[in-house]
Amino acid sequence: MIxxxxxxxxxxxxxxxxxxxxxxxxxxxxxxQEVSPGQVKLLPTGWTPDASAAQASAPxxxxxxxxxxxxxxxxxxxxxxxxxxxxAKPVASAPKxxxxxxxxxxxxxxxxxxxxxxxxxxxxxxPLACYRWAGLNDSLLARVKGGVPSLKLKSGQLQQDSKExxxxxxxxxxxxxxxxxxSETKTxxxxxxxxxxxxxxxxxxxxxxxxxxxxxxxxDAARTLVARLKAAGYDKAVVKSKDQPVKQTTLSFxxxxxxxxxxxxxxxxxxxxxxxxxxx
Numbered sequence: 001m002i003x004x005x006x007x008x009x010x011x012x013x014x015x016x017x018x019x020x021x022x023x024x025x026x027x028x029x030x031x032x033q034e035v036s037p038g039q040v041k042l043l044p045t046g047w048t049p050d051a052s053a054a055q056a057s058a059p060x061x062x063x064x065x066x067x068x069x070x071x072x073x074x075x076x077x078x079x080x081x082x083x084x085x086x087x088a089k090p091v092a093s094a095p096k097x098x099x100x101x102x103x104x105x106x107x108x109x110x111x112x113x114x115x116x117x118x119x120x121x122x123x124x125x126x127p128l129a130c131y132r133w134a135g136l137n138d139s140l141l142a143r144v145k146g147g148v149p150s151l152k153l154k155s156g157q158l159q160q161d162s163k164e165x166x167x168x169x170x171x172x173x174x175x176x177x178x179x180x181x182x183s184e185t186k187t188x189x190x191x192x193x194x195x196x197x198x199x200x201x202x203x204x205x206x207x208x209x210x211x212x213x214x215x216x217x218x219x220d221a222a223r224t225l226v227a228r229l230k231a232a233g234y235d236k237a238v239v240k241s242k243d244q245p246v247k248q249t250t251l252s253f254x255x256x257x258x259x260x261x262x263x264x265x266x267x268x269x270x271x272x273x274x275x276x277x278x279x280x
Contacts (some may be wrong), residue, residue, distance in 0.1 A: 130280035178209035
């Protein structure tokens with residue numbers, strides 16, 4: 001049994017020795033190798049190889065290559081890990097600008113002006129006008145009122161005031177009414193003249209055809225002439241005051257805009273050129 005054990009040990013030693021002899025290769029003899037002339041490269045004169053740099057860079061490159069490969073291999077893992085951490089963070093930890101976007105500052109838009117505001121501004125820019133149309137008798141008043149509707153006035157813009165005014169010379173007139181025919185009136189005029197009563201036949205106005213016997217500054221003088229005529233047989237003589245009241249009307253136009261004021265001025269020039277408008 002011991003023999004077999006010793007023999008086995010010897011065999012194992014031989015096997016190990018043979019394996020070591022095959023593993024060690026003989027050093028290569030560069031000078032013994034054949035080189036083709038075409039593969040020969042001439043080096044410049046004075047060139048010397050930097051052996052220390054080559055030897056230092058070779059191990060460094062060899063050592064850095066596994067590190068670079070390891071880093072490149074771990075890069076995707078690090079990226080996945082960072083993404084997982086970012087996803088795991090709560091939304092509340094995000095910056096305020098991202099969690100709650102700031103509301104943009106909005107400037108209030110200019111509101112369009114209503115038509116009422118535009119009208120008020122126009123009124124402030126151009127004050128409303130006010131005019132008085134005075135001295136209108138009944139006939140002129142009727143003529144003016146015929147043109148007033150074209151002004152398109154609103155309620156309260158027109159006011160009418162009327163009053164009695166005495167117009168005339170302040171004297172008293174004595175006249176005798178006409179007779180039935182013009183020839184008879186002429187005969188009467190001649191008779192009165194013969195008896196000392198100067199007169200003439202009125203040819204115009206509303207008293208046309210009457211006999212004018214005189215104009216006096218005092219009413220007593222006029223009454224005395226009438227008494228004399230009656231004593232002479234002419235009892236139809238009449239005393240008339242030249243200051244009899246006449247109705248006069250004034251129209252006031254208030255709060256007129258520019259268009260109404262211009263229309264009123266044109267109306268006054270057309271209807272009563274002799275009676276001008278006056279400001280209120």
